[in-house]
Amino acid sequence: xxxxLRGKYISTEKFLSVIENGMGVCNVVLxxxxxxxxxxxxxxxxxHSGYPDSPAVLDINTFRKIxxxxxxxxxxxxxxxxxxxxxxxxxxxxxxxxxx
Numbered sequence: 277x278x279x280x281l282r283g284k285y286i287s288t289e290k291f292l293s294v295i296e297n298g299m300g301v302c303n304v305v306l307x308x309x310x311x312x313x314x315x316x317x318x319x320x321x322x323x324h325s326g327y328p329d330s331p332a333v334l335d336i337n338t339f340r341k342i343x344x345x346x347x348x349x350x351x352x353x354x355x356x357x358x359x360x361x362x363x364x365x366x367x368x369x370x371x372x373x374x375x376x
Contacts, residue, residue, distance in 0.1 A: 280310055283350075291349075295336065300329030301355060331356045 282305060286294065293299075307321040308314045314322065321327055338352040356362060 285348075291334075294334055298331050298333045298356070298360060299353075301332040301353070302327055303330040303355070306330075306355070331358055331360065333360055 284301075303321045303325075304314065304327040307318050307327065332353050332355050334351045334353045336351060338350075340350045341347040342350050354362060
């Protein structure tokens with residue numbers, strides 16, 4: 277990933293559903309650079325795969341309020357595999373393994 281925090285606004289109803297069931301996030305976020313230009317010759321995602329959704333979960337322990345957005349709630353999310361396990365190639369997962 278490019279190290280840029282990306283966000284998505286969702287309704288309260290959707291949020292409650294995501295907490296219980298997870299959500300899908302287009303995996304193009306793993307196939308573009310900081311300027312949102314897609315990489316060529318990728319294996320995991322790309323035009324060849326149609327940029328499908330990848331499962332994702334929210335970490336409710338990361339709750340914050342965004343003061344410049346009228347204190348709207350904010351949570352970090354994480355792409356996962358189909359069994360809701362951390363996606364092995366993300367920098368957060370690699371860093372977490374190194375800390376442990």
